[in-house]
Amino acid sequence: MATASETSVVPTHNESATKWWTRFLDPSERTLAVLLLAPAALLLALIIVYPVCRLVWTSFQNLSLTSGVPAEFAGLENYRLMLDDPVFWETTWNTVLITLITVPGALFVGLAMALMANLPFKTKWPVRLSLLIPWALPLSFAGLIFAWFFHSEYGVVNDVLRRLGFEGVIWFNSANWAFAAICLTIIWKTSSFMALIILAGLQTIPRSLYEAAEVDGAGRMRQFFEITLPLLKPAIVVALIFRTITALQTFDIPFTMTRGGPGTSTATLAMYIHQNTVDFLDLGYGSALAVVMFALSMCVTAVYLRMIRAKG
Amino acid sequence: MSLPKTLTWLLAGAALSLTASAAMAQQTNLRVFVSSQHRPDVWRKAFDMYEAKNPNVKVTIETGGNTSEAQAQYLNTVMTAKDTSLDVMILDVIRPAQYAAAGWTVPFNDVLGNNAEAAMKQYLPAYAEANTVDGKVVALPAFADAMFLYYRKDLLEKHGVKPPTTWDELTAAAKKVMDAEKDPNLQGLSFQGKAIEGAVCTFLLPYWSMGKNLVSNGKLSFDKDAAVKSFKLWKDFVDQGVAKKNIAEVATDDTRKEFQAGNVLFAVNWSYAWGQFQGGESAVKDKVGVVKLPAVAGGQPASCLGGWEWGVSAYSNNKTEAQKFVQYLSSPETSEFMAINAALLPAFADKYTDPDVTKAVPWFAEAKPVVETAKARPVTPRYNEVSEIIRTSVNAVLAGTTTPEQAADQMEGRLRRVLR
Numbered sequence: 001m002a003t004a005s006e007t008s009v010v011p012t013h014n015e016s017a018t019k020w021w022t023r024f025l026d027p028s029e030r031t032l033a034v035l036l037l038a039p040a041a042l043l044l045a046l047i048i049v050y051p052v053c054r055l056v057w058t059s060f061q062n063l064s065l066t067s068g069v070p071a072e073f074a075g076l077e078n079y080r081l082m083l084d085d086p087v088f089w090e091t092t093w094n095t096v097l098i099t100l101i102t103v104p105g106a107l108f109v110g111l112a113m114a115l116m117a118n119l120p121f122k123t124k125w126p127v128r129l130s131l132l133i134p135w136a137l138p139l140s141f142a143g144l145i146f147a148w149f150f151h152s153e154y155g156v157v158n159d160v161l162r163r164l165g166f167e168g169v170i171w172f173n174s175a176n177w178a179f180a181a182i183c184l185t186i187i188w189k190t191s192s193f194m195a196l197i198i199l200a201g202l203q204t205i206p207r208s209l210y211e212a213a214e215v216d217g218a219g220r221m222r223q224f225f226e227i228t229l230p231l232l233k234p235a236i237v238v239a240l241i242f243r244t245i246t247a248l249q250t251f252d253i254p255f256t257m258t259r260g261g262p263g264t265s266t267a268t269l270a271m272y273i274h275q276n277t278v279d280f281l282d283l284g285y286g287s288a289l290a291v292v293m294f295a296l297s298m299c300v301t302a303v304y305l306r307m308i309r310a311k312g
Numbered sequence: 313m314s315l316p317k318t319l320t321w322l323l324a325g326a327a328l329s330l331t332a333s334a335a336m337a338q339q340t341n342l343r344v345f346v347s348s349q350h351r352p353d354v355w356r357k358a359f360d361m362y363e364a365k366n367p368n369v370k371v372t373i374e375t376g377g378n379t380s381e382a383q384a385q386y387l388n389t390v391m392t393a394k395d396t397s398l399d400v401m402i403l404d405v406i407r408p409a410q411y412a413a414a415g416w417t418v419p420f421n422d423v424l425g426n427n428a429e430a431a432m433k434q435y436l437p438a439y440a441e442a443n444t445v446d447g448k449v450v451a452l453p454a455f456a457d458a459m460f461l462y463y464r465k466d467l468l469e470k471h472g473v474k475p476p477t478t479w480d481e482l483t484a485a486a487k488k489v490m491d492a493e494k495d496p497n498l499q500g501l502s503f504q505g506k507a508i509e510g511a512v513c514t515f516l517l518p519y520w521s522m523g524k525n526l527v528s529n530g531k532l533s534f535d536k537d538a539a540v541k542s543f544k545l546w547k548d549f550v551d552q553g554v555a556k557k558n559i560a561e562v563a564t565d566d567t568r569k570e571f572q573a574g575n576v577l578f579a580v581n582w583s584y585a586w587g588q589f590q591g592g593e594s595a596v597k598d599k600v601g602v603v604k605l606p607a608v609a610g611g612q613p614a615s616c617l618g619g620w621e622w623g624v625s626a627y628s629n630n631k632t633e634a635q636k637f638v639q640y641l642s643s644p645e646t647s648e649f650m651a652i653n654a655a656l657l658p659a660f661a662d663k664y665t666d667p668d669v670t671k672a673v674p675w676f677a678e679a680k681p682v683v684e685t686a687k688a689r690p691v692t693p694r695y696n697e698v699s700e701i702i703r704t705s706v707n708a709v710l711a712g713t714t715t716p717e718q719a720a721d722q723m724e725g726r727l728r729r730v731l732r
Contacts, residue, residue, distance in 0.1 A: 065392065065413075066413050066414055066696070067693060067694075068414070068415075152561065170558045172558075172561055173557065174713070175713045259507060260507075260704075261507045261707050261708075261711070262507075262560050262707050262711030263704045263707055263708025278385055278389065279385060279696050280694070281392070281696075282697075
């Protein structure tokens with residue numbers, strides 16, 4: 001009995017001793033994970049969670065730096081104003097339209113570029129380099145360069161058109177042409193990013209699959225639709241997620257090319273947010289607009305994530 | 313080395329570095345933002361003269377953006393960040409009220425003493441008013457401005473046409489000269505159709521000429537009929553081939569450059585253009601005439617009040633020195649210097665007839681009544697929004713994306729939201 005009680009007592013004592021030490025020297029995996037993640041989580045909270053919360057809070061306020069009046073709580077007033085603001089609807093529609101045109105556009109062009117880059121060239125660097133250059137160019141530079149390309153008097157696009165016997169187009173003097181010029185520029189700028197991700201995907205497809213298909217007598221087209229495309233799907237979905245989110249935030253290219261003109265016909269939601277906060281200094285309304293854009297991006301991301309999960 | 317000797321050296325060294333830092337402390341560095349379109353090169357000379365008289369002050373110039381909005385965007389960013397690096401900034405006449413409301417500028421009342429009102433009386437009344445908000449002097453005038461009609465003296469004389477006094481006469485004159493010259497590069501009229509600050513004046517010129525006001529007593533007094541007519545007037549210039557098809561892409565300095573290259577018969581522009589038209593690189597040197605802008609048929613001629621003001625940043629570390637410097641910049645002497653060397657209109661009535669000034673810029677004597685009767689754009693802290701609504705509407709009409717009627721409707725709706 002005595003020994004039994006002794007043996008039962010000693011381990012308990014030892015256990016509590018280990019518990020005391022675990023906290024410092026030998027933490028359980030869970031505590032370790034928390035400890036290791038804490039700095040990153042804290043940083044994220046500081047640079048993402050806090051600003052987002054602050055943004056949402058500001059969107060419920062009447063806060064305009066030009067009014068000379070201190071901020072006051074306004075409830076949903078900013079959101080109510082948004083509903084009958086024609087420019088909000090126009091810029092939102094423009095943003096959606098740009099997304100609907102340039103995301104598939106960049107996907108097709110990017111896919112074609114990736115397939116070309118994957119061809120067995122002897123010297124690979126010229127192809128790879130031409131893939132990288134548009135991607136490495138800052139967005140606003142691309143916008144400024146293309147604004148010159150599409151300039152009605154000095155632009156190379158009209159020059160080529162005139163040499164081919166067409167009449168030049170005054171690109172930025174018409175809502176439709178200006179929109180087309182912007183979409184073309186965005187597709188040029190972003191398809192190389194799509195191509196890079198798709199190229200990485202292409203290179204993971206084993207050669208043996210194509211050899212087997214050839215033995216079975218499958219043609220080039222058949223190989224593409226039965227092997228290449230299905231195996232590329234994960235890469236394509238990832239590329240689409242990134243591209244769609246950046247498309248919803250389109251700012252630099254229309255800002256540098258047209259400043260939203262003629263009128264407000266090529267202005268995007270991001271530009272309208274910038275205008276309300278930086279130009280009009282109406283931080284309350286600008287924040288409300290930004291919350292809407294944030295919600296829009298979250299919705300799209302959620303849809304894509306669901307798509308991946310359904311496939312995975 | 314003995315200990316006392318080392319100590320002496322140490323003390324001497326310490327004393328030397330102390331005096332050096334004292335001298336450094338007396339040196340004030342002022343950083344000044346100047347709009348790139350208003351001859352920063354000539355302002356630099358004015359700054360140099362101040363430095364010569366005040367050896368303890370060093371002035372650095374900062375410039376950027378080529379339009380009023382681009383500059384406002386930059387300054388808005390600097391000011392919202394409470395950046396201390398800028399001490400003095402030049403502001404478009406529409407902005408001192410906004411900057412004062414935001415608390416971004418330091419009032420001059422302390423340095424002007426008890427008689428701030430008397431001090432402001434030396435300027436043209438429009439500028440005393442634009443720089444005073446609730447009895448506080450929030451900025452001091454840099455120079456005055458108004459819009460004028462520039463014309464090619466040589467071409468009008470050649471074809472026996474007088475400078476027009478109404479817009480209809482201008483159309484007829486332009487057509488006559490263009491038909492006779494048969495030069496495909498010659499534009500009849502150039503004005504600002506791009507969605508920039510200048511386009512606000514484009515809209516207001518005929519609107520005011522019809523005797524209408526946009527804002528009275530802080531309330532919107534929109535006359536839709538006059539607005540439609542104003543849009544139509546400009547659009548007709550494009551449709552009749554008097555103005556070029558892509559006028560919706562033309563900003564203030566484009567008008568200046570194209571006229572200077574000899575491709576424009578009539579141009580609506582500010583006073584600064586004169587200096588460049590008469591410069592060495594100009595194709596139209598000594599071929600340029602200036603008159604007041606035409607009126608609508610049966611209306612009064614109207615011009616848009618321009619001009620720029622010097623403000624001292626509320627976040628500056630050298631506010632007192634900066635204010636002293638601005639007082640110099642806003643003095644009659646500097647005004648005269650800038651009138652002679654950069655063709656910037658003085659904010660002082662008597663400088664327009666000063667013999668030295670009229671020798672350099674003969675037409676300034678006639679410019680005085682234009683400046684004195686020029687109308688100010690609506691004064692409201694939410695001016696940026698008002699401006700944006702007007703200029704995008706003008707731009708859309710000229711590009712043909714909306715009709716004058718639709719534009720006037722939309723404009724009224726949007727203005728009501730802002731000036732409610």
